Amino acid sequence: MALLLEHEFRVVPADREIETGPFLDAVAHLPPFFDCLGTPIVYSPVKADLAGNIKKIRAVYESNPTKFKTLKNILEVEKEMYGPEWPKTGATLALMWLKRGLKFIQVLLQSLSDGERDEENPNLIRVNALKAYEIALKKYHGWMLQKLFSGSVYALPYKSDLLKALEKGKEVNEEETLEKIHQFLAKATPVLDAIYDMYTKMNAELNYKA
Numbered sequence: 001m002a003l004l005l006e007h008e009f010r011v012v013p014a015d016r017e018i019e020t021g022p023f024l025d026a027v028a029h030l031p032p033f034f035d036c037l038g039t040p041i042v043y044s045p046v047k048a049d050l051a052g053n054i055k056k057i058r059a060v061y062e063s064n065p066t067k068f069k070t071l072k073n074i075l076e077v078e079k080e081m082y083g084p085e086w087p088k089t090g091a092t093l094a095l096m097w098l099k100r101g102l103k104f105i106q107v108l109l110q111s112l113s114d115g116e117r118d119e120e121n122p123n124l125i126r127v128n129a130l131k132a133y134e135i136a137l138k139k140y141h142g143w144m145l146q147k148l149f150s151g152s153v154y155a156l157p158y159k160s161d162l163l164k165a166l167e168k169g170k171e172v173n174e175e176e177t178l179e180k181i182h183q184f185l186a187k188a189t190p191v192l193d194a195i196y197d198m199y200t201k202m203n204a205e206l207n208y209k210a
């Protein structure tokens with residue numbers, strides 16, 4: 001799949017510590033995923049947020065690649081650096097929101113891959129997008145943002161159009177494209193799970209609403 005498999009995630013190592021450089025390379029091409037969902041008033045800010053957070057993390061990493069070799073290194077150094085302001089600051093906060101945007105992508109694609117659908121309208125992706133929003137983002141959004149997202153599902157593209165967009169406009173065989181989605185998820189999901197676990201173990205997760 002042209003968009004999702006452009007830069008694959010590395011296999012998670014035994015210690016489950018994710019190397020920062022390869023992680024940033026793997027996620028750098030993902031913000032355009034939100035272009036595939038249409039509805040610019042809703043998804044353009046999400047895309048910009050994702051890209052902005054990647055840029056913030058990369059700036060910290062490139063300031064000292066050895067010191068910030070892993071994502072855990074970033075959280076540990078910033079915890080000591082920022083004291084009581086941590087984790088609501090720096091690359092720690094950027095990664096917290098980045099992982100939520102990536103979780104939205106992951107859950108939506110996993111739902112498509114699992115064949116979840118509205119039986120009366122099987123070519124719509126409303127069911128998949130609502131599930132992704134509920135799991136990844138809803139509890140971190142205030143009432144207005146929740147209403148905006150709930151309304152946006154009625155303007156989402158057909159599944160066939162989404163799959164074509166993910167292939168960058170090429171005509172697609174649905175079965176082949178879903179297999180590529182499965183390949184993407186096989187690499188991306190363990191990485192995302194490791195990051196979520198790291199935030200839980202380091203008590204770095206925040207539940208404030210945007």
